[in-house]
Amino acid sequence: EPSVLQYLKLFLLLVLVGVTATRVPHQDLPVSLGTLSLDGHFSFHDLSAAARDFGNLSSFMPAAVLHPGSVDDIVKIVRHVFLMGERSMLTVAARGHGHSLRGQSQAARGIVIKMESLQSVRMQVHSGTSPYVDASGGELWINVLHETLKYGLAPKSWTDYLHLTIGGTLSNAGVSGQAFRHGPQISNVNELDIVTGRGDIITCSPEQNSDLFHAVLGGLGQFGIITRARIALDRAPKMDRHPEQLEIIVQPTGSLWASHFESDGIVLFCLEMAKNYNPEEAENMEQEVKNILTQLRYIPGSLFHTDVTYIEFLDRVHSSEVKLRAKGMWEVPHPWLNLLIPRSSIHKFAREVFGKILKDSSSGPILLYPVTKLRWDNRTSVVVPDEEVFYLVAFLSSALSSSGPHSIEGTLSLNKRILEYSDKASIRAKQYLPNYNSKQEWKAHYEARWETFQRRKNAYDPFAILAPGQRIFQKAS
Ligand code: FAD
Numbered sequence: 001e002p003s004v005l006q007y008l009k010l011f012l013l014l015v016l017v018g019v020t021a022t023r024v025p026h027q028d029l030p031v032s033l034g035t036l037s038l039d040g041h042f043s044f045h046d047l048s049a050a051a052r053d054f055g056n057l058s059s060f061m062p063a064a065v066l067h068p069g070s071v072d073d074i075v076k077i078v079r080h081v082f083l084m085g086e087r088s089m090l091t092v093a094a095r096g097h098g099h100s101l102r103g104q105s106q107a108a109r110g111i112v113i114k115m116e117s118l119q120s121v122r123m124q125v126h127s128g129t130s131p132y133v134d135a136s137g138g139e140l141w142i143n144v145l146h147e148t149l150k151y152g153l154a155p156k157s158w159t160d161y162l163h164l165t166i167g168g169t170l171s172n173a174g175v176s177g178q179a180f181r182h183g184p185q186i187s188n189v190n191e192l193d194i195v196t197g198r199g200d201i202i203t204c205s206p207e208q209n210s211d212l213f214h215a216v217l218g219g220l221g222q223f224g225i226i227t228r229a230r231i232a233l234d235r236a237p238k239m240d241r242h243p244e245q246l247e248i249i250v251q252p253t254g255s256l257w258a259s260h261f262e263s264d265g266i267v268l269f270c271l272e273m274a275k276n277y278n279p280e281e282a283e284n285m286e287q288e289v290k291n292i293l294t295q296l297r298y299i300p301g302s303l304f305h306t307d308v309t310y311i312e313f314l315d316r317v318h319s320s321e322v323k324l325r326a327k328g329m330w331e332v333p334h335p336w337l338n339l340l341i342p343r344s345s346i347h348k349f350a351r352e353v354f355g356k357i358l359k360d361s362s363s364g365p366i367l368l369y370p371v372t373k374l375r376w377d378n379r380t381s382v383v384v385p386d387e388e389v390f391y392l393v394a395f396l397s398s399a400l401s402s403s404g405p406h407s408i409e410g411t412l413s414l415n416k417r418i419l420e421y422s423d424k425a426s427i428r429a430k431q432y433l434p435n436y437n438s439k440q441e442w443k444a445h446y447e448a449r450w451e452t453f454q455r456r457k458n459a460y461d462p463f464a465i466l467a468p469g470q471r472i473f474q475k476a477s
Contacts, residue, residue, distance in 0.1 A: 033111075036076055039069030040117060050095060050112040056333040057408065058103030060469065062093075062110055067117040071193070071201060071227045074113060078225070079199025081111070081465050091468040091475055094225045096168030097140065099161075101336050102435045104220070104469040105168070113225065115167055116140070121228050125151050131233040132190055137167030137226035144231065145314060154236035154310070156182040160247075160367075161317040167226040171467075172433055173218050173382050175371065175392055177247040177274065183375025186217040186382065188232045194224035197461025201227070210379075215456040218382030220434075221467030222453075223460040237276035240313035241285060241305055247272045250354050250366040267354045269368075271298065274313060333399040335411040337418065338432040342387035343370070345427040349393070352425070357417050361405035364397040381456070383430055383449055392432060442472050 033042055043065045051059045068074050081090050091110035098105055106112065115138030123135045123144065131153050135144055141155075142162035148154050159169055160176045170192075174185025182188060191205040194216055202224070204213035215223040249270040273292065277285040293303075308316075324330040341349050354366070373388050384390060395415065399408040422429040436442050443450045457464070457473055464473040 033064055033077075033080075036080060038066075038073045038076065039120070040067045040073050041069070042066055047112075050098075050114070051106060052098065053101065053103060053105060054099040054334055055101030055103070055336070056331065057101070057335060058106065058469075060103055060106040060108035062107050062112040063090075064111050066111055066113045068113060068115075068120075069117075070120045071118070071195070074118075074195045074225055074227060075199055075201050077111060077113070078195055078197065078465065082197065082199045082463060085463055086475075089475055090465070092225075092465050093467055093469055094137070094167060094221055096138065096165030096171075097163060099164050099168065100469070101334060101433060102469075104435075104467065106469045108468070110468060114138075115165060115225075118227065123147050125153065125233070127151050127153060132230050133233055134228060134230050135166055137165065137170075137193075137229060139166050140164065141166065141169070142315060142318070145311065148233055149236055149311070152236055153233040155185070155188065155231050156234045157185045157188045158314055159185070161321075162315055163318060163321070166229045166231070167221075170217060170226060170229060171219060171221045175432070177272075177369050179371050179375065179392075180369070181375075184371075184382075185231075186380055187375050187377055189217065189229055190232055191230035192216060192226055193228035195227055196224040197463065197465045205230075211456070212460060214377065214379040215381055215460065217377075217380040219456075220381070220470045220472065222381075222470065222472060223456055223466070225466065237310050238278045239276070239307060240310050241275045241277065241289060241307050248368040250350075250368055267350070270302075271296070276310065329398065329400070333408050335397050335399055335408055335415060336433075337395040337397075337415040339393045339395075339418075339422070340371075340384050340430045340432050341391045341393055341422075342385040342428050343389040343391065344387060345425075345429075346391050348425060349422065349427050349429070352421055353418055357414060357421065358395075361410070361414065362395075362397075363400065363406040363411055364395070367394040367396065368392070381449075381453060383446055385428055385430055394432075437471060439472070 047062055047065055050065045051061045066073065066077055078092055081088065081092055084090065089109070091107045093105055093107035093110060093112050094115050095105040095112050096115055115136070118136050118138040121136035123133060123139060125131070125133045125148055133144060133148050140163055141159065144166070145154060145162060157174065157178055158176050159174050169185055170189065191203065192213060194202050194204060194212060196202060196212070202209055202212055204210065206213060212223065216226060249272060250267060275285055275289055321330055368391055370389055370391050373384060373390065376382070376384055395418070397411045399411055400406050404410055405414070431445065434445055436445060446453050464475045468475065
C-alpha cells in the first residue's frame, strides 16, 4: 500500500515536472533541486573547486554540486533532469578526482556530482580462486590498493598515478607499463553498476546487459555514471625492483638529463624497468634481471636500480606530487598530449617529433611504452590504432612561464605541430584522453565506430545530459 508520504512525493514530482514544463531558467535551479529529498546534499555556493581540473586550462562554473549520500541520490538527480527532457539545458557531470586536462569533468551551469562523496558503496574484497574487489566508482585507486593488500591481493593493471578514481580511469582506459601483460584497467573489470542518462540503475557485465557494459568502458562518461565496479585481483608481490613493467622516458637534446650525458644532437631514451618479487625469490630475481640486461644496449654508467616495496613502486608519482606541490609547481597549467602510435610508424614519429619538433624545447617528461592490442576488447568504446602493437606516447608538459616555448601558448603550438605532422605523415595516431572541439573531429576520431558510439548515446543518454565537458554531444534545445 503506498503511504501518504509516497503520494506526497509523487505529487511533488508531478508539480516539479509541471513547473518545468516551460524551459527552466538556471537561476531557478537551486529551488527546483532543493525540493528533492536526498541522503546527501547540494552545494550552491563556493563552487569554484568544481570548475577546476589538473589541466588548469578550462574553467566552467556549475550551478550546483551534489555530494551524494547514496546511489539513490544520483538516480534521483539524473532522473529529475531526464524528466525535464529537452525543456531544460541542465547537464550532469560525474567528477572523479578532477584530474582531467580540458574540463571533461566539469558542467557549465549544470550539476557536478562529487563521486568521492559516495561513501555508501563500501569496499569489499572477495578472496578465492578468482579474487575481486567491489568498490565505489568514486573510490581512489590508492585506497583500493591499501584495502586489497590487507588480503595479500592487488588489482592487476594500474595507472602510473593512483590518486585517480575508478570511474575516471575506467571512462578512459587506465594504462601504464603493465598494460602490455595485463591489458588496460578496462580489461580487468568483471561487473559494473551504472546510472544511465535516463536515471535507471543497471548492473552489467560481459554476460548481462553487455552492450551497456562495453559502452561505459572507455566511454568518456557518455553513457552512464559508474557507481560500483568489480575489479579483478591477483596475488600481490611484496617488493619491486626498479629495472614486469617497461616504460621509456624520452630525453630530447635540450632536456636536463640529456645534457648531463653531453648528448648534443641525439635523443636519449631512459628505460625504466620494474620486476616484482618476494624477498625469498631475491636470488632468482637478480639472475633474471641480469639476463634481461644482457639483451639491452645502454650507456653502462647510466645503469642504476632501486629496491622498493610494492606500494612505494605503485605510488611513486605521488612522491613527486608532494615535492612539486611544495614548490607550487603542481597547480600550474598542464597542456598534456597523449597519443597512441602504431608500431609501424613509431620510428618515423620519433625521428621527427623527438629529434626535430621538440629538439630544444621539451617542457616536461615524455613517456613512451608499448601496448599489445590482444589485451584490449574492441567491444568497448575506446579507439586504438589498428595494429597488434602500439605505443602510448605521453607529452607531460607543464606551462612554467608566461611566454616563450614553455608557456601555455608555446606548448599548445608544439602539440599542434605534432598533431599536424602526424596527420600529414599518415602516422595513424589516436589520441588517448582525447580532446576535440567539433563533432566532425570526434567522428574522425571514432571512424567506423562512430555509428555504434552514437547509437549507444541515443539508447542510454538520449538527451545528452551526461559528461558535457567532453564536448561530443550537445544537449538538444
Ligand atoms: P575526472 O577527471 O574527474 O573525470 C574524467 C571523466 O570521467 C569526466 O568526463 C567525468 O565526467 C567522467 N567520470 C568521472 N567519474 C565517473 C564515474 N564514476 N562514472 C562515469 N563517468 C565518470 N591515465 C592513464 O591511463 N594512465 C596513467 O598513468 C595516468 N597518469 C596520470 C597522472 C596524472 C598526474 C594525471 C593528472 C592524470 C593521469 N592519467 C593517467 C589520466 C587520468 O586517467 C584521467 O585524467 C582520468 O580521467 C582522471 O581520473 P579522475 O578520477 O580525476 O576523473
